[in-house]
Amino acid sequence: MYSLKPKPVDFENVWSSLRPSVVDIMNMKPISSIQWHHKFSDVYDICVSIPNPLSEKLYNEVKTCIKDHVKLQRKIIENVEAEQLLQEYFRMWTVFHEGAVYVHQLFGYLNKQFVKQKRCTDLENYQNYAPFLQAPDVKEIGCLALEIWREDLVNSIQSRLVQLLLIAIDEDRRGNTPAYSDVVAGVIKSFVQMEDHDFDMKESTNKESSPNKSKKTMECTQFYKTNFEASFLKDTEMYYSNLAQKMLVELSCSEYMEAVIQQLEQEEMRAKKYLTEASVRKVIELCQKVMIKAHKEKLHAVCHDLITNEENKDLRNMYRLLKPIQAGLSVMVKEFEDYVKQKGLEAISRLSGENVPQQFVENVLKVYNKFNDMKTAVFMDDGEFSSGLDKALQGVVNAKEVGLGNVAAKASERLARYTDGLLKKTSKGISDTDLETKLTSAIVIFRYIEDKDIFQKFYSKMLANRLITNTSISMDSEENMINKLKQACGYEFTSKLSRMFLDIGLSHELSTQFEAHLTEVKKKDPKLEFVSTQTLILQAGSWPLSAPQLASGSNTSQTAQELADFRLPRVLQPCIQEFEEFYTSKHSGRKLTWLWNMSQGDIRFSYLDKQYVVTMYCHQIAVLMCFERSDLISVKQISESIGITGDYLLKVLKTIVDASILLSDSTTISQSSNLRLNLQMTSRRIKFRLQMPQINKTVEKEGQEAVANTVSQDRKYYMECAIVRIMKTRKVLKHNALVTEIMDQTKGRFMPDIPFIKKSIEDLIEKMYIQRTDQNDEYQYLA
Incomplete structure (x- = not known):
């Protein structure tokens, strides 16, 4: 058994037997395992010999041995012809590099006992500290061998090698791939391997992962x-x-x-x-x-x-x-954006006919789908092109018609009317899947609308009409659309819409309770008769509705006067009175304001050959109830009976005459006209509906005026609230910073212009919510 105990060593004798083995290993000649262990033991004995270790002498002899070996290799390679230089060098390097690995292992104890002690190579980040350590010429045996190879052999033929490598790669570029391409790659790799000083990596693959090895290799590439x-x-x-x-x-x-x-x-x-x-x-x-x-x-x-x-x-x-080029796509993005905008404006310039909202939405969606597909297929959904597409479509959707000055774009109204058409009950059936697709597409356009508050006004008004008249295609679809709007703009945007749904649900429950109440009342007094009703209790702050007497504008103010003395038909009075008492008993302190202009009822005609059922508004019902006892009545008599006067009464009468329920003795109905019941009336439908009397000249004008009257004031309140909210948080803020934050907070509802922002700030200064400071363009919040 071999003893590890230090002992005296005859260095010359041991080295004379060790040196030939080192040369054989460098030349990769076979060596038995017994010989290997004996030589390993010789290295150990020399390093721990007594009375003095001979490590430094051994290190110097190994260095000299490697130098002598490399000199012989250099003499051989310098005489090789240029045509064979790369192949011969690669062969020699492969043998030498592998041999250097084994020699490094053979002198492993020398590396640990002598080299690391001299160099402190076990320090972390040794490469960073190496220039400042003692004994800079002392390297581990493997690293020493590679350095000698580089200094004594490669430097002498480096220019020839590089020239041949460049020629070989150039031939590869021209389509003449060299047969020895693996040799070319190996020679180039050798330039990196020469500076690989971490030989321990070759001894154990468990020390570091491949990425770390790769990183260390990349750090040692100065020669390369x-x-x-x-x-x-x-x-x-x-x-x-x-x-x-x-x-x-x-x-x-x-x-x-x-x-x-x-x-x-x-x-x-x-x-x-x-x-x-x-x-x-x-x-x-x-x-x-x-x-x-x-x-x-x-x-x-x-x-x-x-x-x-x-x-x-x-x-x-x-x-x-x-x-990959910096700012290389800027021109492409701008051209793409301009082209999309051009095509979009062309698409919405061809709108005509009655169904403009549908044409507008469908044409914009065609442009969006086409160029969105192009963005995906051609531009790989690149963010710059996505932004360009959004800017282009935002310009298209919010484009104002030529000659209308500062009038808001019609996109908000058109989109609201388009969704209204989808969510209304129509004769044309539409599947749930198609409806979901169309509503999702509508949200695509909605996201591009700048004046979202205008859309909200139109949409809430049309939703109210659908809910009150029970013409929604389904409550699930209505709720689905509101959820989509909520995802796009947040809860605040749809809060009133959600409360409208809540009111409808609570009203149905209340109507059920009222029916039960009427049943109890009839039991007590069987002589009482009540018309079957369903009453909707709507919160004044949530619904975009108002009684005519509360409306503003010249036309509606005149209408309010004409309806001031309206008298409810006798047949409805007991039920209405009973409901008011019932509701007041349940909710004290609340005031009911009846919107007769929105109230509807079904009238059954029993005097014709068929029993027609006609749905009409309360004012129309009041007119027809005048014909219970007489078939011929003058307009003046009708006015005195129901309390409605002026043009509004004539419009109510016209809707009934247009339906052929009444006949007029004159072409144009006036205050002097006489009306008689049409006893020969026929209709293809057993059940039909009368149109609502129009207060304004046209439906479109009515919608635009109603929105214009409220949006401006709502924006003013919203802007002032945003400014106060910002200033309360920041306390002191510069003008430009305040404007920026205002734009960020309001862009979800509308895009304010700078003059509007400045005026709102001035108004709040006058109201003493904020004040100017001594600093230039700076505001301070007043608690």
Whole structure:
């Protein structure tokens, strides 16, 4: 058994037997395991010999041995012909590098006992501290061998090797791939391996993961960068600069882009085959610089034509080329944005006929779908192009009609009317899947609308009409649409819409309770008769409704006077009176305001050949109840009976005459006209509905005026609340910073202009919510 106890050693004798083995290992000659262990023991004995360790002497002898071996190799390689130099060098290096690994292992104890003690190589981040440590010439045996190889052999033939490598790679670029391409890659790799000082990595794969090994290898590439990479990049730049000039002369722009993409792909594969990972990135960036960035103006010059002609293949190639270049896509994005906006404006300029809202939405969606698909297929859903598409469609949707000045764009109203058409009961059936798709598409356009508060006004008014008249296609669909709006704009935007739904649900419950109450009342007094009713209790602050007497504007104020003395038909009075008492008993302190102009009822005609059922508004019911005892009545008598006067009464009468329920003795109904019951009336439908009397001249004008009367005031309140909220949080704020925060908070509802913001600030200063400070353009919150 071998003893580890230190003992005296005859160095000359032991080294004379150890040296030939070192040379054999360097030449990768076979050695038995017994010999290996004996030589390992010899190294140990020398390092721990007594009375004095002989480690330093052994280190110097090993160094001399390796130097002598490399000198012999250099003499051989210097006489090799140029045609065989790469192959011969690679063969020699492969043998030497593997031999150096084994020699490093053989002298492992010397490395640990002598070299590390001298060099402190066990320090973390040794490479950073190495220049400041003692004994800079003392290296571990493996590293020493690689350094000697580099200094004594490679430096003498380095220029010849690099030249041959560049020639081989150039031939590869020209399509003549060398048969010894693995040799070329191996020689280039050797330039990196020469500086790999972490030989322990080769002894154990468990010490570090592959990424860490790779990182350390990449850090030791100074010789590779200085002696090969710099020359290679210079040669590459010259080659591709000349190639680009030649291709620009011979090829069209489309062909040039395809050729460049092909060259880049080939060069990347070539770089991965021959070079380090860091060099691959440098080569690609260099090729992009000389073939794309240097000529991007020529690519930009044809960008407009490619986009307007929708040459998707060429646009995809141009995108791939310009994407890596800094600010390379700016021209493409601008051309794309302008083209989308142009097509969008053309699409909405052709609107005509009665169904303008549907045409508007469908035309905008066609543009959106087309260019959104193009953005995905051609521009890979790039964020810059997504932003360009959004800006273009925002410009299209919010475009104002020529000649209307500062009048708000009609997109809000059109989209509201489009959704109203979808969610109303119609004769045309639509599946749930199609309805969901159309509502989702409507939200796409909604997101582009700047004046979302105007949309909210129109939508809430139309929703109220659907809920009151029970013409919604389904409550689930209504709730689905509100949820979509909530996701797009938040809870505050839809809070009133949600409360409208709540009111309808509570009203149904209340109506059920009232029916039960009437049953109890009839039991007590069977003589009482009540008309079957369903009453909707609507919160005044949640619904966009008001009694005519509370409305504003010249037309509606006149109507309020004409309806001031309206008398409810006798048949409805007991039920209404009973309901008011019932409701007051349940909710004390609340005031009921009846909206007779919105109230409807079903009237059954029993005097004709068929029993028709007609749905009509309360004022129309009051008119028809006048004909219970007489078939011929004058307009003046009707007015005195129901308490309605003026033009509004004539409009009510006209809706009934237009339905052929009444006949007039004159073509135009006036205060002197006489009306008689049409006893010969016929209709193809047993059940039908009368139109609502129009207070204003047209439905569109009514909608626009109603919204215009409230949006301006709502915006003023919303703006002032936003300013106070910001200033209460910040206490002191500069003017520009305040304007920026106001824009951020209000853009979800509308886009305010600067004069409006300034006026709101001035108003709050007058109301003493905020004040100016001594600093220029600065405001302070007043608690």
